[in-house]
Structure formats: C-alpha cells, structure tokens
Amino acid sequence: MLDEKPLVRVEGLRVAFQTHDGPVTGVQDLSFDIRPGECLCVVGESGSGKSVSALSLLRLVEFGGGEIAQGRLLFQRAQGEVDLAKAPPAAMRDIRGNEIAMIFQEPMTALNPVFTVGEQLAEGLIVHRGLSRAQARARALDLLGEVRIPEPERRLRQYPHELSGGMRQRVVIAMAMACRPRLLICDEPTTALDVTIQAEILALIDRLKRETGMAVLFITHDMAVVAQMADRVVVMFRGNKVEEGPVGQIFQSPRENYTKALLAAVPRLGEMAGRDAPEPMRLMREGQVARPEPVVPRAPEPLLEVRNLCTRFPVKGGILRRTVAQVHAVEDVSLTVNAGETLSLVGESGCGKSTTGRSILRLVEPTSGQVSLGGRDILALDARGLRKARRDMQMIFQDPFASLDPQMRLLDQIEEPMLNYGIGNRAERRDRIAQLFDRVELPRGFMRRYPHELSGGQRQRIAIARALALNPRLIIADEAVSALDVSVQAQVLNLLMELQRELGISMLFISHDIAVVERVSHHVGVMYLGRIVEIGTRRQVFEYPQHPYTRQLMAAVPVADPRRRKTGEDLRFRPIASPIHPVGHAPAPSTYHEVAPGHLVLTEPATHG
Amino acid sequence: ERGSDGQVNVIMWQAPSTMNPYLSAGTKDIIAGSVVLEPLASFTPEGEVVPRLAAEIPSVENGGISEDLKTVIWKLQPGIKWSDGTPFTADDVAFTAEYCMNPQGGCAQLAKFEGVEKVEAVDELTVRVTFVSPRPDPFSAFVGAQSPILQKAQFQNCLGEAAPTCTEQNFNPIGTGAFVVREFRTNDVISFAANPEYRDPAKPAFATLLMKGGGDAAAAARAVLETGEFDYAWNTQLSPDVIAGMEAAGKGKNAAAFGSLVERIHVNLTDPSSSLPEGERSTIKHPHPILTDPAVRKALSMAIDRQLLTEIGYGPAGQPTCNLVPAPAAWASENTECLTQDIEAAKALLDEAGWTVGAGGIREKDGKRLTLLFQTSVNAVRQDFQALIKQWWSEIGVETELKVVDPSVFFGGDAGSPDTFQKFYADVEMYANNFEGSNPEPYLARQTCDKAPGPENQWQGENTSRYCDPEYDRLIGEMTQIVDPAERGAMGRRLNEMLTRDSNAIIPLVYRGTTSAVSNALGGVKLNAWDSELWNVADWHRVK
C-alpha cells in the first residue's frame, strides 16, 4: 500500500487572504502526500490553517476571499495528474463532489435550509453519475442507511431544521460520500456528535477506506479520534506544518515540543479514578500553570433543586391545528445542584440535555415540575420576577458564534447584562468589563472587536465573560467546550473551575465529551430519551456504572492511543428510540433504585437495553 | 351621402358616463346624449333659437306663445321617426316632461322645467306647455341639448324611482338624432352608427362615430393636432404656447366658441375668520373686517391686468372682461373701465381710504393689515393667475396667501367640508361660471341676499360674495314682470354693473371661450357654446 503513487501531492502551498489590514497568510509552505486507502489526520490548534488547507484542495478558498498564492496541488486523475491550483473551473466542477468530497465543519449552516435532505443528497449524484431522479433517490436512501440515520425513508422528505444536530452532521457526511470520492476531506466531522454515534461514523469511514481504497484527509482537534482513525498525522501550528509521521510514531515518540504538549494536554477517560473532587486540566504552555488544587466546595448545600421536570413540545396537525402528538424532550427529571459544585449531564444527541438546561432558565416553558433556585420558585415567577431571577443564573450556549450578536462589539455584548440590571455607572461598567477580560485571559485590546474576528475559543471565552458579568450563582454550561481544541478547552475549563473555587459558583455542565466530564464534575447524571437513567457522584457513576446505557456510553469513548483501536464489532449499534408520543400518552413516573447513598439508577420504566 | 365618409373619432378626455342627460348634468354626458337625442329647438352659436324637431319657433306673432305669456304651443315637424322606425309624436314630448318632473326621479334638468305647470299633447304633432306664471322667455324646456325628447315607448317603465335602474335604456336611448348607439361603455368608449331613419337621407356623412374618453386635455389635443389619431377633441383648454406648438404640426386647429363663461374673483363680504364659532364663519352676521371697505375692493380690481391674464392663460380662447354677463349682446354692458391696469391709482385710492403702508410694505389701518387668503381649485391656469394677482396686489401693499382645493371638493358642495366654494372660508376666491340658454335672468337672480350660502340653507346658494343690496333684490323682483327684450337687457346691464363695477363684490377677469381641437380633415364643425358642441354632428363630413 505504501509504495503506491500518492493520490494527492501538496507542495509548498501558501494561501493568502486580502483583509482590510493588508494580506494575511492562512497557510504557509505546506507540503504533504496522501496515498489511496490512507487516512491522513491533520491536527493543530484553532486557527492553525487546517480548514484553509482543506478548502484549498477544492479551490473553495477563492469564494471566501482567499487566494492560492503559491504551491502546487497535484491530484492523480484517470486522465493523468492535474494541478488543482491551476485547473480550469470546468475541470474543478467535475472533480468537486465526484473525486474529492468534503465534510464541512459547521453542520448547522452547511445545509441549505429550503431543500429537503433527499434533494440535496441527490443533486451531486445526478450531476456526476448521470442518475435519474428515481435512481438518485434510491441511492440517497442507501446512503442515509449507511450513516445510520433512523427511518431513512422519512428523513429524505424532511428539511434540515427538522433534524437534530447530530442527524444533520450525518447527512452532510452522506452527501460527501455519495459519489464514492477517491479523496474524502473531513473537517471536524464528529464534533457535534455524541460518542456512540461518533463511533459509528468513524467505523463507517474506516470501512469505506478499507473497502474502496478511498483516501481520507481527516481534520480534528480530538487526539483520541486521531488515534482511532489515522494512518499518518500532520501537526500544524500557525499556518505551518511542524511535524509529520505515522500515527504510532507521533503518539509514542513525538519529536516537536508542540506535539508533545498537545498530546499531554489531552484528557483521558479514567485518569481521575480514585479522586473525589474535580481537578484542573493540564495546560500546554508555561506561565499558564493552574494551581493544582482540586475544587472542593466549602458548603455543599443545595442551590438548585429540580423536581419532576417535564418539557414537551407540541406536534401540531389537523384542520384545527390541534396538538396531535408531543415530543417528550424532558420527562420527569429531578436533580439537585449544590452550591459551589458541578453537576454534569451526559447522554446522546437529542436526549434532552439542552432542553433541561433551557427549561430551568425558562427559556422554554416547562410543562410541569418544580424548579427552585435558592428557595425561590422559578416556575411561579411572572415576567418581571423572572427577569430578576435570571440575574442569578446564566447560561453559556452550545454554539458560541450563534449566541453572539454578529453586529455588536464584544465590549457592548459584555456590558449588556449589566445595563439590563442597571449595575454601576459607565465608568464602573468599563472597569468591570476590563476585569472580566483579564479574568478570561483575553487581551483588553479585543474589546472593540466583533465576534467574527475571534477564533472559536476566544468567542467561547466571551460567552463565559458575559455569563459572569452578573456574578451569577448558577451557570448552565451547554456544551461550552466541545467545539474547542485541546489547549483552549483546557484554558476554558480551568477558568470555570477557578471561578467556581473562588466565587462558589454552581454549574450545570452539559457535555457529550465523557473525558472532560470526568475531569470537571462533582456529580454526574446520565440522560436517555428525556429521563435521567443514572445519577450520582462522579466516582459512583464512572467507577461503578450500573445502567446498561451508561455502560454503553463509557464503552464508546474513544481512547487516545492508536494501539487500542476499537473496531465496528466492538460497538453494538442500535436504532434510536423516538421521544414522540401521542397526546394522551402519560408516561410512567421515573422510579429509581438507590444502589449507594446518592447513587440512583432508573428501574422503571425500562428505557434501554 | 349617408355613411360615405367612414368613421369620425371624437375624444372627450372627461369620459361620458351615461347617455341620458336627465340623469346627469355633466357637460360630457349632455354632449354624448346630443348625438342621439334631440330637443325641439337648439341654440345657434350666436345664441339664437332654431327649430330642430319643431316645425317652427313659437312666438307671440305666430300664435305659438299666448298673450299672457303663460302657454306655449309647439308644432312638431311631421314625418320624423325614431331610430327604431316608430313615428315621433307629441306623446313623446309630453312623456319627457312627465319623466323629468316626476318628484322621485331626481331629474338633473329639473331647472329646465321650472315654472312649468303641465305639458300636454294636443294632437299627434302639437304640444302645449302651460306655465304657472307669465314667462317672458319660455325657451327652457325642450330647448337645447339639456332637455331633449325621450321615446315614451322605451322609457315608460323608467319613471320616478325606476329611472336609475333602467341601465339598458340610459345607455342605449332610442333617438331621432343622426346616430344611434352601437356600444356604450361607461366612462370609456361609445361607438355610434349612422341612424338609418334620420330625417335627412344624405346625412350623416359618417357611417360611424367613435367617442373615446380618458386622459387629459393635453393628451386629447395631442391626439388631434399632433398624431392625427382623432378628428375632434373636446375641451382642450391648454396654455396658448402649448397649443401653438401643437398646431405647428399642421394637422388641425384649436377653435374657440364664446358663450357666457366668465372667470372671476368673488370677494367675501363676510368674515371667514377661524376664530369665529363654526356656523357663524362667512355669514352675514359678521361683516368682513377689511373687504367691506369699497375702496379696498376697487383697488384690488384696479391692480389687475386682465389683458395679460388673458394672454397668458387663454390666448385666443379668452377676452378680458369687466362683466359678469358678457353675452348676449343686449345684456352685455359697455363697462370697459377696468380693462386698464392702474397700480398707481389703486395705491392712491387706498391711501385716501386711510390704508397706510406699514411693516413689510403691507398696508394697514386701525391695526388691521391688508392680508388676504386667496383660494381656488387646482388648475394650472388658475395657479398662474394666482401668482400674477398675488404679485400685483403686493405692489399695492396687499399681502396674499394662496390656497388651492381639489376641484371635486371645491365644487362638491358638501356641507361638511370647509373647503367648498360656497362655504368660502377665505377672503377672495376665483372660479368660472356661466348660464344656460340665452336668458341670464335666473343667473343674476342667484346673487340676491337670500341666495347667500349659510347654515340655514346647508351652504347651498350661489351668492358666494354674500352680496346683499335691497335695491338689487328689488330690481330682480321687478325684472320678472318685464317682457320687452330691450328693456330686459338694459335692466340686466344695470344689475351686472351693480355687482361688478359699482360694488366690486365680483371682480370679473376673463370672458372664456370653450375650446376644442378640430382636425383639418374634418369639415362642417360649428363650435357652439350655447348648446352641445356636437349639435350639428349630422353636418360633419370628411375633407379630402
């Protein structure tokens, strides 16, 4: 396999962007090869030029204001070798989607909102394969099956917004694989997915690679995924390649300091075994060493108490638009968050984690249940009271870019909550903003920037600063770090923990990254189909998982070690059950068995396994 | 020969909405109706009465008019047929009177039948009209295009309340005229065809007549004078240089006919001030603070250059005038004193009357400034007049504020609107008016004290100046008794002068003709301002 001619040879690639402050170089002097049937992983921190390199291969940078300033992109076609950097547009159109396909980083925006999934899938097939509509449809159906989307028949007729984030990502993957490209570029394909589905997708790509000899360029920040997927690894740093080598070599004997640091910073499941309190993450850089103190709350008394929370979304239909069915997004959930402690919620995509968080804040109206924060009944408040109550509880949203107003300067965005509650005068607010910038370790000079001028990690820190501006007692962090690369992730988590330690803030931490959850939580709840199936202290849940779903989740977590790869056979894939029930449906209350003090496991109804 | 000249195209930019002149008093509708329906007698362009369906014009001499002036006998021409072939009889004439005089009908031409006691068919061809009181001038009912004869057979089910529902009849009346309606589209197009039963077998020369509505005066004139698409355009009142430019294309001419239309300024003799309570503004109760001074009114009139106004606004279609009644000749006063503008004399007059020049060149007296609000309807010529007059008045120290009102409101007579010409919530206002037929008496009679609009008569009435002179009222009362035409004329001239020269309650400006554009290819047109313009459409023919 290795002596085959490379499918792609990138030589001395340099990409420049024309910006207002002059040209900016996105990638500099980058060279690498990919052979057929090989998976090349590109890793590196945010903004290091990974996406730009991938886009250059399809010559899509040009549409984003970039330009391939130098270098050759040689691609082996049936007709012979072509330089993609100079190929005419017609040839490029023939290659795109057909011989080289790409899975984009943001699944939310990569799909056209006004066409059905089926149409978007069929398009490429019709153009490149000359299939009829019916044939293309049949093929699209197969593809959806391949990416393990439940009920593919129905999905074909659905629109992107009708799918959950994870499903959308899988549609994008199916689209890229539609024409069986010879090179598949995956730009962070699994960031939005929970571990079980991530494992399925990775297995699928791996199988295609093996079966069809497809080459894969895999971009990710998740070292565990790299370990699972890669044949060879390219490490990038600020637009340059710093190291390249086979996966084993990179993981066992990294030569460059950057690579070493990167590897070392990766949290690994199980490393907290035996410890009670959460501890800060390892950091990559010197001068950023966190105090190695575990986070031990001083007074673990309950701050947030949620009892029998239910949130249902109506599904309307019929002539009179009556509610014909309901999405039982959150079903009889009870949990308690102590002051100064962190409760994490984990579970697969669409199981109701975000909805739980939003219901507590009443950003969606819960159907029933009780929520009390520091003794105040949140659900009984009127609009004015609610606004007051929100001062004490803040949310960090799943997608930092989407949750920041693109038209507003960072300064104003952070000032806004203080303005809303009339805190301080102008000068005092400015002081506080400056302090917050220091706190989240952003240079004060960034204050006048706009969200799109920051990297993903920086944006996330702005979201955190905004949440902190009011000195809340509770922060709900919804996937606050999943989009971040290892180094930034560590910084952000450490920041949160430090704040928790200093200010006694409580946190409801929502994540699908089990390794991170292990690192930060005091307590952990595992959700499935709207219910908490298991809840307890971190040690109880991680070290003695009881519920079958919890066990499955743990098993699916990838390990950052190329020698301990999981194969598809290790994972038992099963279709996801639907949370939609007819209107009259009254689900049984959740009954728990207390296996140990504070460690509850769902017994009735049997939701899983 | 009948029908040999093909089609004649007439454009009426105000489109006719009905063919029945008894249901609409609009000139456009009367003109359209006159193509089909005919009266017993018509007015000539000179204002004389000539027989149409009547065999002769009744007079005391030929016994047609009784000695006591209370009955008129009309003799009809024998052998006339309706366009459906049935004979035209005296019954139809009597029916027409019944039709219009029906109290439920809302007849628009009721005024024509004013004072008529009854109309009877004496025999097949004789009609007797009986008046309530002696009538020196009996030529109103059945004379002129406003009161033509309807066919009894067609309209007998359309009396009273049913009148407006007879759409078919109102749009396609059977007539005795030169043409019959082929298709009627309200406010749009009417197509006519030559009447096969028309009394003169050689007429009309045209086989069809198309009457198109819509657009504006300029477009209508353009269609005749520049593109030649049409042969005749009604009411092409445009500024003289525009007309001259269009005529230069050599396709036709703009012709004018003079009737009795006079553009004038009414001076409000009562106080329109908005500080008065509603219902008392512009009523006799409160005299006007400045305009009751005759010197001021006179000065206003003297400052105007009527010659120039005519030249700019109407060209050949106008004549400067000092009279409210410019015609017929017997009634037209010799009053020409106002025709020369005299600013200096006007100033002197005001000085003499104690109006001294104050701040900003505006005259004042006893704390009252000579400031006037001058209103008129929206109309390009009137706005030019306003601008000119404003300037002249400013030269004699009178400040003028201008105001314009939408014509449909200004002339709309809505008692609820403050902007009608009758309410006259302004100091001076300008508009034009005329009288019908050739007897100005009723016209002058509308300037008496009791005809002043006010809340008690729902602001109807035409004495908009609120002119009130007992002497005038007395003379009007006397006039009804006078029979001798010469004496009547002299009396009329006296009344006219009272209103204009003596009191300046009304300041006449321009004697206006009605203008129409006529293609060079159209012959036989005789413009007529006293009757329908198409009164002689039967004589029209193509000029090769």
Add this chain to the structure above:
Amino acid sequence: MLSFALRRLLLAVPTLLFISLVIFLLLEASPGDPLGDVPLTVPPEVKERMREALGLGQAWYVRYALWLKQFFWVEPLYWFDRVFGTGFSQGMQRIISFQSRSPVFDVIAERLPQTLTVVGLSYLVGVMIALPIGIVSAYRQYSWFDQIGTFVSMVGFSLPTFFTGVVFIIVFGIKLQWFPSIYDTTHRVTDWDSFLVQLRQMAMPVAVLALYNAAQISRFMRASMLDNLRQDYVRTARAKGLSERVVVLKHVLRNSLIPVVTVIALGLPAVFGGAIITEQVFKVNGLGQLLILAIHANDMPMVMTLTFIFAVLIVSFTLIADLLYGVLDPRIRYD
C-alpha cells in the same frame, strides 16, 4: 399548511367586514358630494332632489347594511342567475353607480380585461426583468452590469410615470409614429393582424409600467441575494461540483426569494387596482381610471365596491404570500 390557510381564511371574514366598515365610514366622512360634477348652473333645490334620488337621505348605517346585503347577497344571486338562467335575484336592487346609474359590477366586468392585460402583463414583464437584473447585480456586485442596472433602476423609479409616459408618447407616438398614443379598449383580437395591433397598442403602457415595477423589485432582489450569497450552504453546494448557474439559480435564489415574494405579492393587488396614472396617460380605461373617476365624482357605491374588492385581494394575497413563505422556507411554522 392547509389548516393554516383555512384558519386564516376564517379569520379573514371578520377582518374584511371590519375593513369594509372602516372604508365605508372613511368615504362617508371624507368631504365631497356625488353631485360635485353637476354644473353650477343647476340650482340647489334641484341638487337636493337629485341627492335624495340617490338614496342619500338615509342614515349611514342603513346604507351600509344595504350595501352589505347587495354585495354579499344580491350580487352573487344575480351572477348565479346569469350562469344558470334562474330568477332568484328578480326585483332585487343591485349596486348602482351614482355616476352612470348602471350596476357597478357590470362596469367592473367591462374594465377587468384591459386592466388585466395591460397592468398584469406589465407586472409580469417587470418581475421577469427585475429578477435577472437583481440576481446578476448581486452576483457581480459592483461590476459594470451592477452599476448600470442600479443606475437605470433608480432613475426608472425616481421618475414618475406621468413623465416617462409622456416622453414615450412624444418619442414613439409622435416622432417615430411606431405606436398609437391612445389605447383602443374596443379592439378585438381575431387574427394575426389584429393581434399585432393589440401588441402595438400595449407596447408603451406595458413598457412604462414594467420599468417602474422592475426598478423596485430588482432592488429588493439584489439586497436579498447579497445577504444569501455569503452563507455557508453556498460553499457546500459548490463542493458538490454544481455549476455556478445551479448554485446561484437554485440554492441562492430560492432562499433570496423569501423576502422578495412579499414585495411581489403585495404588488399584485395593485395589478387589479390598475395603475392609475399610466392608465390615464395612455387612455387605457381600466379599473384604476374607474376608481379615480369614481372618487372624484364621489360615486360612493362604486368606490366602496372597488375598494372592498381590492381589500379582498389584498387580504388574499397577503395570505398567499404567507403560504408561499412556508413553501419557500420550511423553517417557518404556522402556529
């Protein structure tokens, strides 16, 4: 979606009734008198008689109720009779115009064809030139095409039709003699030649109106396209190897049409309402001219009926726009 439409239709009934009441009161309150056109020579007493003959003696609510009955009961019955030859509407008073004393609906039926052909066609032409101009202008933002397109459309929009129409007449009607300056509403298309005549007489009014409409729609189209061309899904479409044409005309266009649909749908009732000034300039006596004449003549029944028909159209077209929204953008939910 269907249920949404039904619900909105049901809601439309009270809305329209309310609108009709407001229009009636507005017409009632606004100054003017149906006898405004009557020459001043007609004495006031006669005018008073005429006014009573028009039924104006009654209180406003009686007349409103009568109008409602005529509009919703008598007229439908009449047309039913016309179609099926029955006689239900015998002896019932239809809505009669003050001006012409003829049934309002007959006049409207007479006017509808020319309005629809001229104004409707111009709107169609306008939309058909506006969309490509908007699309290309946005795709090639700040190119020569865009600059010229912007220039022409802004000038086209800022010059009123009473001006452009006359310029057209002078140039093409008088100087070049290509087209007639007066529209013949009685013209019937029977063969090829008469069709050509029809085309020639429609050319100028359609061109003038189309220019005006296109100017406005193309601006909105361009703005909307610009917003959408920057979206991520465009990149995805390109990555599939679709040609630029498909990317722009399918993916971007469909998204950009969403706001433009509102503009187009809002403009459609105006098609039925006619283009008052253009109809006037070219003597196309359509509904616009009818309405303006009726207003000037204070022809209450005519104005009321026409306006109400427009109201019905407006309500239905906003509903259609809302439904189209849903068709074009599946994210929009109806609840």
Add this chain to the structure above:
Amino acid sequence: MTDRLLIEESAVNAAAPGAEALPPADPPPQAPARSQWRDIWRQFRSHRGAMLALVLFVAILLFVAVGPLVWTIDPGFVDIRARNQGFSAAHPLGTDQLGRDMLARLMAGGRVSLAVGLTAMAVALTLGSLIGIGSGYFRRLDAPLMRLTELFLALPLLPLLLLMVTLFREPLGRAMGPAGGTFLLIVGAIGITSWMQTARILRGEVLGLKEREFILAAQSIGTPAPRMILRHVLPNVISPIVVAATLGIATAIITESALSFLGLGFPPDFPTWGRLLYDAVDQMQIYPWRVVLPGLLISLTVLSVNYIGDGLRDAMDPRIRGR
C-alpha cells in the same frame, strides 16, 4: 504500559512537557483600539460609489440650503417680460411661463422636496419598522398588527387624504403657521400611507431572526424587549430597511407633488421639484429643460441616497468590513 505512564505523568497537573519552548498562546493584538463609528466611516470611505454619492448629496444639500443665500432672486417673483427665457446671465437656468427664475425655483423647490422626502421617508420607515418588528417579534401582536397593515393597504388613499385635509389643515395651520402645518400634514399623510410594505418585509425578516440563538442568549441575560429590538433585531435587518429608505425618498418626493393636486400640498406659490416637473410636462416639447432639470435633481438625489445606503449597509456589516 506507556498509556498508564502517560496518565501518571499528566496527573500532576503541571505544564505539559515541551511547553516551555512554545510561543505564548495569543499573539498580542496588533490592531489599535478602534471606535465603532470611526471604523464604519473608514469602511464607508473605501466604498468609492458611496463616497461619490455622499459628495453629490452634500452638494445637492448645499445647493438648496446655501444656494438661496447666494442667488437671491425671489422664486415667486413674476417678471412677466422675461417669461419663457432660455439660459442667460440674468437667469442661468432660464425662466418659466410667468418669468420666474428657474434657478431660484429649483433651489426653493429642493428645500421643500428634500425636507418632505427625507422626513416622510423617516416617518414611514419608523412606522414600518415599529409595526413590522413589533408584529414579527411579539407573537401576540402579530395578528392584530398584520390585520392593521392589511387595513391600511386596503384603504382608498384619496378619500383618506382628503379627509385628513378637512380634519387637520386648519387646526395645524393655526398651531404651526400655514407652511409648518402643511409640512406636518404632508409628511404625516405620506408617512401613514406608505409604511405597509416595509412593515411586511421586516416582519418576515424578524420572524426568521427570532429563531437565531443570540436572541435567546440575549433573553437569558435579561435583556428587556425594547433594548432587544434596538440593539439586536434592528441592526440585523438593516439591509431591507436601506432599500426601503431609498425607494421611500423617491416615492415621497413624487407623492408630495401628487398631493398638491388634491389641494393637500403646499400653497401653489411654493415650488417643489415634483410640482415643477409635473407643471412642465405639458410643455415638454417646447421647453424641455423645465422637465429635465427637476427630473434630474430628483433622480440624482435618489441615486445618491441609494449609493449612500449601499455603502452604509456594507460598512455596518462587520463581516464584510474586514475585506
């Protein structure tokens, strides 16, 4: 084995090996602190069309504002001997049919037209935005406000305007002086009869915007509705507003002249561009300049506003500003 070791090693929470050799995480910010407005201005300046348009617009403003101070002929002065003149030293742009100076009339007319155009557009935009955003944002207001919009779309304009004159001309004239009263009346009349399209379009945009997450985020930090609309919604729907504004000015200038034919406009001795244009149409063949000049000024104004709007929209969008 190695695996195990790695964990042990890392668990000490120290900096990772090799970290000392790495450069600091964030490069110090190079861009100096910028003010938002200066930034927008800078971007605006780089938009050639917009700058040109701005210069033109300012020139037009100066023409109508300062012009009359330099060219002091009274626009209403009738010099009957000098009527219908062509370009000359005494009357650089000729005279009209009454011998009034065209240059002076264009300057005076521009004052009125621009004032009316800009204010009426502002009124219509404000109303349209308020109602459009209100109904898009507040679900409860949606139905009533949209029905209101339909009502206004359905109302016959002419009778409405006539009614307004009847009701308000005198009271307003008394309170503000005739010119002021008329101005208010006209601006009001145009404003309340031309906001509907803007409202409908904005409602659609807001409906879409409301689904965006940053609106939810703003809610969670307790942003009250007015601030939400002002700070978050409005700036994000600027694009259709800009288009509506441009088209609105043109319509308002023309509508003003149409109003004067209802007697609703300014007194007849008050020239405005729209009226100058209308009055000259009949004489277009004889005196073409009299139509061309006001037509040109209206078009130039609308064009310049359009380009300024374009530039402003680009400048206001931080995502394109970088380019």
